Amino acid sequence: MGKTLYRKVWDTHTVGILPDGRTQLFIATHFVHEVTSPQAFAMLRELNLPVLHPERTFATVDHIIPTDNQAEPFADPRAQTMLNALRSNCAAAGIRLFDLPTGQQGIVHSIGPELGITQPGMTIVCGDSHTATHGAVGSIAMGIGTTQVRDVLATQTLAMLPLKVRNVRVEGTLRPGVTAKDVALYIIGKLGADGGLGYAYEFGGSAIENMEMDGRLTLCNLAIEGAARCGYVNPDEKTFAYLKGRPYAPKGAEWEAAVERWKSFASDADAEYDDVVIFDADDIEPTVTWGISPDMSIGINGTIPSPDDTDNPETRKARLTALEYMKMQPGQKLKGMPINVVFIGSCTNGRISDFRAVAPLLKGRKVAKGVKALAVPGSQETANQCEAEGIADIFRAAGFEWRLAGCSMCLAMNPDKLQGDQICASTSNRNFKGRQGSPTGRTLLMSPLMAAAAAVTGTVADPREVFDIR
Amino acid sequence: MPLNKIISITGKAVPVPGADMDTDRIIPARFLKCVTFDELAGTMFYDERFNADGSSKGHPIDAPQHVGAAIILGGENFGCGSSREHAPQAIKRSGIKAVVAESFAEIFFGNSSGIGMPCVCATHEHLEKAITITTEQPDTEWTLDLAAMTLSCPAVTLPITMPAEPREALMQGRWDAVVELMNAPEAVAALAAKLPAPALS
Numbered sequence: 011m012g013k014t015l016y017r018k019v020w021d022t023h024t025v026g027i028l029p030d031g032r033t034q035l036f037i038a039t040h041f042v043h044e045v046t047s048p049q050a051f052a053m054l055r056e057l058n059l060p061v062l063h064p065e066r067t068f069a070t071v072d073h074i075i076p077t078d079n080q081a082e083p084f085a086d087p088r089a090q091t092m093l094n095a096l097r098s099n100c101a102a103a104g105i106r107l108f109d110l111p112t113g114q115q116g117i118v119h120s121i122g123p124e125l126g127i128t129q130p131g132m133t134i135v136c137g138d139s140h141t142a143t144h145g146a147v148g149s150i151a152m153g154i155g156t157t158q159v160r161d162v163l164a165t166q167t168l169a170m171l172p173l174k175v176r177n178v179r180v181e182g183t184l185r186p187g188v189t190a191k192d193v194a195l196y197i198i199g200k201l202g203a204d205g206g207l208g209y210a211y212e213f214g215g216s217a218i219e220n221m222e223m224d225g226r227l228t229l230c231n232l233a234i235e236g237a238a239r240c241g242y243v244n245p246d247e248k249t250f251a252y253l254k255g256r257p258y259a260p261k262g263a264e265w266e267a268a269v270e271r272w273k274s275f276a277s278d279a280d281a282e283y284d285d286v287v288i289f290d291a292d293d294i295e296p297t298v299t300w301g302i303s304p305d306m307s308i309g310i311n312g313t314i315p316s317p318d319d320t321d322n323p324e325t326r327k328a329r330l331t332a333l334e335y336m337k338m339q340p341g342q343k344l345k346g347m348p349i350n351v352v353f354i355g356s357c358t359n360g361r362i363s364d365f366r367a368v369a370p371l372l373k374g375r376k377v378a379k380g381v382k383a384l385a386v387p388g389s390q391e392t393a394n395q396c397e398a399e400g401i402a403d404i405f406r407a408a409g410f411e412w413r414l415a416g417c418s419m420c421l422a423m424n425p426d427k428l429q430g431d432q433i434c435a436s437t438s439n440r441n442f443k444g445r446q447g448s449p450t451g452r453t454l455l456m457s458p459l460m461a462a463a464a465a466v467t468g469t470v471a472d473p474r475e476v477f478d479i480r
Numbered sequence: 481m482p483l484n485k486i487i488s489i490t491g492k493a494v495p496v497p498g499a500d501m502d503t504d505r506i507i508p509a510r511f512l513k514c515v516t517f518d519e520l521a522g523t524m525f526y527d528e529r530f531n532a533d534g535s536s537k538g539h540p541i542d543a544p545q546h547v548g549a550a551i552i553l554g555g556e557n558f559g560c561g562s563s564r565e566h567a568p569q570a571i572k573r574s575g576i577k578a579v580v581a582e583s584f585a586e587i588f589f590g591n592s593s594g595i596g597m598p599c600v601c602a603t604h605e606h607l608e609k610a611i612t613i614t615t616e617q618p619d620t621e622w623t624l625d626l627a628a629m630t631l632s633c634p635a636v637t638l639p640i641t642m643p644a645e646p647r648e649a650l651m652q653g654r655w656d657a658v659v660e661l662m663n664a665p666e667a668v669a670a671l672a673a674k675l676p677a678p679a680l681s
Binding site: 022023025026028029030031032034036038039045046048049052057059062063065066068073074086088089091092095126127128129132137138139141152153154155156157158160161164165166167168169171173203204207208237239257258259260261264268303324325327328331421422423440442443444445447449450 | 497498499500502504505508510512513514515516517527532555556557560561562563564565566568583584585586587590591594595604643644645646648649652654656658660661662664667668671672675676677678679680681
């Protein structure tokens with residue numbers, strides 16, 4: 011029997027087995043940001059330990075960064091304190107920080123792949139659950155806690171147990187207007203928000219093989235919303251074409267050698283999986299969430315399920331809780347429901363291809379009256395590309411607020427927050443209670459295409475109808 | 481620094497019911513604006529417990545009969561969502577010593593183990609039983625025993641489960657992994673020399 015990519019990368023990076031039975035796993039690449047790292051650096055100082063491999067850690071500022079006015083000091087002194095701590099910690103340890111003036115700052119999961127730091131066959135970790143994103147290039151990428159950030163800084167290793175591997179295949183051709191985001195929400199809806207507990211998800215099948223890298227990044231980003239700590243796609247020609255020429259990717263003769271090495275990590279044709287699930291691409295519709303967990307989703311033409319329509323008492327309770335919080339009714343359609351805010355951005359859907367997909371749809375159209383629409387590029391590089399290609403101007407002309415790079419209203423640690431029980435049509439990754447900054451705020455997760463349709467109609471809408479996508 | 485061996489935990493329990501109790505509900509993002517974990521005591525489940533005006537929503541955690549509880553009784557997929565260690569830190573710093581739930585999100589589980597707060601699983605039926613007992617008699621003193629793998633009170637003894645490795649780590653006082661991870665510097669150096677690091681080229 012052959013091996014999965016997961017097992018190959020795991021074996022390649024195994025240092026040994028610890029006395030308690032866990033594996034000591036070498037970490038090839040480590041990302042840090044300002045929210046989950048200052049405590050780790052403080053722990054290191056307390057233990058009087060240096061950063062062992064500063065050249066393998068890369069830092070950026072994203073969560074707390076204002077996206078309107080980045081003049082320092084920030085209006086929020088706590089945000090400034092966190093950025094200052096990151097700066098001094100990185101300077102003291104010799105860690106590369108993609109700070110605001112570098113032109114390379116952005117959401118950690120946007121800049122890693124964009125700069126070519128994220129490479130196939132690596133173990134990659136960051137104190138952020140959406141680290142799963144980086145698996146799209148064929149790496150094992152996982153979110154970790156702050157104590158583990160300390161472990162990586164001190165030892166470049168982690169104590170881990172291997173996950174099982176589920177092969178999640180999507181076969182066939184996606185219908186027009188159906189994006190990677192819809193695929194991810196569909197899979198999570200089918201397998202459940204806890205369906206991936208104990209698993210890594212290997213995404214495959216013809217629909218995934220035909221998906222461009224930015225889509226694969228979106229898909230792997232959302233693996234964690236289905237409880238899979240990491241998600242990945244086997245590296246292929248699309249992966250290599252994406253990485254080629256990026257600043258941190260190998261060059262010249264080293265490039266050829268790297269590609270050969272990367273290819274060797276792909277799962278063998280006869281690899282053994284702990285589980286296999288297969289979906290038909292044709293079954294996937296533009297998908298939107300109605301509840302407070304990412305698995306509470308429906309197709310755009312569907313209706314909100316009834317709590318009585320399940321045999322599972324926990325599902326029933328969860329639906330009741332969600333309906334109460336969302337102020338919605340069973341049997342109700344989301345289509346046509348007025349929204350207050352539109353957010354296009356985040357590590358899920360703040361990449362160049364997301365803005366390229368939406369811009370032509372917005373051309374000549376206006377954001378509906380009374381709707382606040384935010385467009386937040388994931389990185390400075392994406393922002394610059396959008397300016398150069400005229401995309402930013404199209405968004406502005408349509409009535410979007412075109413912002414600076416950061417996490418923004420995905421988790422609202424900066425000033426971008428919902429007010430009261432506003433409904434947000436959001437391309438982000440979590441619809442948890444209070445997620446977007448108001449304890450009563452309501453989030454509808456959707457693709458950038460559907461968010462654009464919501465922006466111009468002021469309601470939840472089918473992008474295929476609004477923009478005549480066939 | 482030798483770590484304490486975590487073998488049994490005794491105290492009152494408090495129910496925190498519901499599936500998919502995410503880390504945003506355990507600690508809202510606005511409490512993450514800190515450079516240490518020192519100020520997190522009292523922030524756990526904040527928006528579940530309090531209205532915007534600071535008045536109580538009547539959550540079990542704030543019921544007088546549950547004050548001082550050491551064990552949380554939760555639901556399925558407890559701690560899902562963000563990797564923020566602030567979540568288990570807030571729970572631990574609020575006086576909780578262990579969480580019993582139907583299942584746990586991976587990252588939350590690892591974060592909790594790494595700071596010496598056991599997360600153990602029990603079946604839906606057994607959790608319902610424990611919640612019923614603790615709701616009817618809040619003063620019930622529970623013992624969570626990692627050696628016997630039971631959650632017990634005078635009235636009942638319930639089986640619990642936990643993967644062998646983190647359980648060993650807790651019971652042997654090896655739960656803070658950094659101590660163990662520093663024992664193989666040559667092997668780490670060998671891999672660091674062999675495995676490429678991303679570099680500007």
